[in-house]
Amino acid sequence: MDYVTLGRTGLRVSVAGLGCGGFSRLGLGRGKSETEAVALIHQALDLGVNLFDTAAAYGTEAVLGKALKGIPREEVVIATKAPFNVSNPNASAESAVDSLDSSLRQLATDYIDIYQLHGVAPAAYDHARESIAPALLKEQAKGKFRHLGITETAPHDPEHNMLQRAAADGLWDVAMVGFHMMHQNARDTVFPLTREHRVGTLLMFAVRNIFSRPGQLAATMRELAAGDEVPQWLAETEDPLGFLIHEGGAGSVIDAAYRFVRHEPGVDVVVVLFGTGDPDHLRTNLASLLAPPLPEADRARLASLFGHLVGVGLDAPHLARRARHWGP
Ligand SMILES: NC(=O)c1ccc[n+]([C@@H]2O[C@H](COP(=O)([O-])OP(=O)(O)OC[C@H]3O[C@@H](n4cnc5c(N)ncnc54)[C@H](OP(=O)(O)O)[C@@H]3O)[C@@H](O)[C@H]2O)c1
Numbered sequence: 001m002d003y004v005t006l007g008r009t010g011l012r013v014s015v016a017g018l019g020c021g022g023f024s025r026l027g028l029g030r031g032k033s034e035t036e037a038v039a040l041i042h043q044a045l046d047l048g049v050n051l052f053d054t055a056a057a058y059g060t061e062a063v064l065g066k067a068l069k070g071i072p073r074e075e076v077v078i079a080t081k082a083p084f085n086v087s088n089p090n091a092s093a094e095s096a097v098d099s100l101d102s103s104l105r106q107l108a109t110d111y112i113d114i115y116q117l118h119g120v121a122p123a124a125y126d127h128a129r130e131s132i133a134p135a136l137l138k139e140q141a142k143g144k145f146r147h148l149g150i151t152e153t154a155p156h157d158p159e160h161n162m163l164q165r166a167a168a169d170g171l172w173d174v175a176m177v178g179f180h181m182m183h184q185n186a187r188d189t190v191f192p193l194t195r196e197h198r199v200g201t202l203l204m205f206a207v208r209n210i211f212s213r214p215g216q217l218a219a220t221m222r223e224l225a226a227g228d229e230v231p232q233w234l235a236e237t238e239d240p241l242g243f244l245i246h247e248g249g250a251g252s253v254i255d256a257a258y259r260f261v262r263h264e265p266g267v268d269v270v271v272v273l274f275g276t277g278d279p280d281h282l283r284t285n286l287a288s289l290l291a292p293p294l295p296e297a298d299r300a301r302l303a304s305l306f307g308h309l310v311g312v313g314l315d316a317p318h319l320a321r322r323a324r325h326w327g328p
Pocket residue numbers: 018019020021022023024027030053054118119151152153154176203204205206207208209212254273274275276277278280281282284285
C-alpha cells in the first residue's frame with residue numbers, strides 16, 4: 001500500500017480508502033451478510049487500507065465499528081458523516097450534534113477522525129457554514145472528532161459550486177468530490193483550490209454504475225452521441241472504451257477508471273474511495289490503485305473526448321432510474 005498525508009489534517013492515510021456506502025454498502029446493499037462485510041473490512045486492513053468512509057445514512061457504521069474492534073484505534077482513520085443532504089437541507093445544529101453522538105455509539109469509538117456534512121447542496125451551504133459548523137466545532141473542542149469535512153451532492157451539483165466556496169473557506173479540512181473518466185471538471189474548478197488551501201481531498205464516483213454495470217456505458221455513449229456531445233463512433237460499439245485496453249495500458253475499463261483518478265496530477269493529497277462488497281473486486285481494485293498511471297496518450301485521449309462533459313454517470317441509489325447526463 002502507498003500512503004499520503006491528507007492535506008492539512010496531517011493524517012497519514014492509504015491512497016485507497018474503503019467506501020462503506022454507494023450501491024454496495026460493503027455488500028449489505030447486495031444481500032450479503034454482516035459477517036461477510038466484517039471479513040471484507042479485515043481483508044482491506046490486511047492489504048494496508050487504513051481509511052474507511054461511512055455515514056449515518058449508509059447503515060454501515062455499526063458493522064465498521066464491529067470489524068475494527070480490537071484494532072489499535074490510532075492505526076485506522078474513520079470518516080463518517082452527518083445526514084445533511086438535499087432531502088433535509090435545513091437540518092438543525094442540534095440534529096447534527098445528535099447524529100455525531102449516535103455515530104460515536106454505532107462505531108463504538110471515543111472519537112472520529114473526519115466528521116463530514118453529507119451531500120451539501122450549494123443553496124444549503126450558508127446554513128451549513130453559519131449554523132451547523134459552529135455547533136460541531138464546539139463538539140470537536142470536546143474531543144469527539146478531529147477534523148471537519150464536507151461532501152458535495154454530485155448528482156445535484158455537478159459543477160461543484162458548493163465545493164468551490166467550501167475549499168477556500170478555511171473551515172473544512174477535508175472535501176469529498178466526484179471525479180471520473182467522463183466527469184473531469186473538478187480538475188479546473190476544485191483541485192486548484194484544494195491544493196492551494198491544502199484541503200485533504202477524497203475522490204468518489206471513480207467507477208460507480210457507469211463503468212461497472214454491463215451495458216450502461218454503451219447506453220450512455222448513445223445518449224451523448226445523440227446530443228452531439230461525443231463522436232458518433234462511440235455510440236456504434238458495445239465497448240466504447242476498448243481503446244484503453246492494450247499491452248502497456250489498462251487491463252479492463254474498471255482498471256482504467258481507478259488508475260485514471262488515482263494519477264490525476266496533484267493526486268498526492270488525494271485519496272480514492274472505492275466501494276465494493278466483493279473480495280475479488282477489493283483485491284483487483286487495490287492492484288489498480290497501486291498500478292502506474294495510464295499511458296499519457298490514453299489520458300490525453302480521455303481528456304479530449306470527455307473533458308468537456310459535466311455530470312455524466314452521477315447516479316445515486318435513490319436516483320438510479322434517472323442516471324443520465326446532467327450537464328449543459
Ligand atoms: N456525497 C457523498 O458523501 C458520497 C456519495 C457517493 C459516494 N460516497 C463515498 O464514496 C465511496 C465510493 O463510492 P462508490 O460506492 O460509488 O464507489 P465506486 O468505486 O465508484 O463504485 C463502486 C461500484 O462499482 C462496483 N465495482 C467496484 N469494483 C468493481 C470491480 N472490480 N468489478 C466490477 N464492479 C466493481 C461495485 O459493486 P461490487 O460491490 O459488486 O464490487 C459498486 O457498485 C462510497 O462508498 C462512499 O463512502 C460519498
